[in-house]
Amino acid sequence: MATNGELPIEPHKTFDTILVLDFGSQYSHLITRRLRELNVYSEMLPCTQKLSELSWKPRGVILSGGPYSVYEEGAPHVDPAVFDLNVPLLGICYGLQEIAWHHGKNVLAGEKREYGHAYLDIQRHNGGAGHIDELFKGLEDNLEVWMSHGDKLSHLPESFVTIATTPNAPFAGIAHTEKPYYGIQFHPEVTHTPKGTQLLKNFAVKICKAEQNWTMSKFVDQEITRIRKLVGDKGQVIGAVSGGVDSTVAAKLMQEAIGDRFHAVLVDNGVLRLNEAQIVKETLTKHLGINLTVVDASERFLGLLKGVKDDPERKRKIIGNTFIEVFQEEAKKIADTAAGSAKAGEIEWLLQGTLYPDVIESISFKGPSATIKTHHNVGGLLENMHLKLIEPLRELFKDEVRELGTQLGIPEDLVWRHPFPGPGIAIRILGEVTPDQVRIAREADNIFIEEIKAAGLYRDISQAFAALLPVKAVGVMGDKRVHDQVIALRAVQTTDFMTADWYPFDGQFLKRVSRRIVNEVKGVCRVVYDITSKPPGTIEME
């Protein structure tokens, strides 16, 4: 991943960029998303980022919320150099408190915590220093906002004025009288603050004067140029391509950039969906003209997974590491085959479809102690791998990738495919992965997805699958007692896969799916529906 750091023409060097410094709030990434929706480019970095190490200058900086209290020992603090950058600052919740703390250590625990809706009373300063009213410009006085905090400012920091209050928060908004520094106690990035985007726009466009010129087509052109420079005239790239939307879009970009010096490889790890390898081969070759090799490594993967029962992280590590071993072997084969020909050359690069949320998770300032699961393509990589990574989508969110896929002419079916994790069905079979368990999970999954498509619900649902539980239950089939396994269905709605809610199917639909699975899948006698949201559940079972 580090490789991309030194590349030419990175988006933050050509687009006016708002830097979000993350103090660990659940909503930090939403700030970045809202700004990009306004066509203002934004990137997020951990709050501990040393500003002198940045190779670019942001147009403005937003300090996010966070779970800590600024006055606590060990609480994270921003690099004080942020106050010498000479760019506008906006502190949100913890960020507001951080700005206040820097200006006089005047934050303490409130008597009352405040969660939920509040109405802002905006204080205008007509005739005061020009910038003070800009943040709330065009917003009504009784603005609905969403709060989530326990700490408060004890008094106004020197040189600041109040720009908003609520009955509960006398310093719901503050602004510096001379510099464009603002702090707000509420969260403008969440949908519960209906006019929050307008406020962020006021900050980014009016105050920071960022141009609203971030678009997908500009991104594509730049990315192609960047890839060409990076790879050089002769370099060859091997691509990890799964048939999922991320790697397909990445592969299409790569192909546009370097043509047949790009070699896509799909690894059949034995835990793909029913007939997946064949379907993907056909779609990518026929419809997209991508040169794809399918490597059947199913026995190798299943052999390594044998006996791994109670440790989901081990499954993930085994799969992540073996993926890389297979890619390295394939890269060598391709280089050997090409040796002597005009395009001969070592393969130095491995393309992956990594997205921004994967990166955000791995850069969180909380570090590895907060790891919930290791995504095979980030934390699961082989330590001594010698291929360098190239990840053209590492700055994008899923919906941006879908938009990009549509622009690149990728068929709609593929663009809207539900995500499927690299470790595949292995993390949906709770307990040991054996060929028979894979068969059961695969067949049940296929029925579930078929029925979802037949009912016209596929696009409404963000991700759906069948998981296989490692328990047996008693049932009666054809008057005979059976003692068989249980399938758990999972279907969720989400926009960013970081939080999710289970899908409210109607009873008739669930009846149909359950009847088909029990009748058609040998080894299953019961079907249950998972009604856990994320959090506290995760989307996958392991």
Ligand SMILES: Nc1ncnc2c1ncn2[C@@H]1O[C@H](COP(=O)(O)OP(=O)(O)OP(=O)(O)O)[C@@H](O)[C@H]1O
């Ligand atoms: N079976 C596979 N063969 C080759 N590469 C894979 C395979 N599974 C996953 N990968 C690689 O791991 C990356 C991350 O997987 P991930 O599932 O997040 O993305 P995706 O499969 O491209 O898209 P989606 O999220 O829609 O499934 C992929 O972009 C791809 O580079």
Ligand SMILES: O=c1[nH]c(=O)c2[nH+]cn([C@@H]3O[C@H](COP(=O)(O)O)[C@@H](O)[C@H]3O)c2[nH]1
């Ligand atoms: O490529 C992947 N490799 C992985 O190791 C992995 N683990 C989870 N996921 C996908 O990430 C999203 C969130 O899943 P969780 O709520 O289970 O963390 C969901 O879309 C999951 O399918 C993965 N994708």
Ligand SMILES: NC(=O)CC[C@H](N)C(=O)O
């Ligand atoms: N959401 C936040 O940023 C909370 C900030 C701080 N922990 C508080 O409780 O006030």
Ligand SMILES: [Mg+2]
């Ligand atoms: Mg996938």
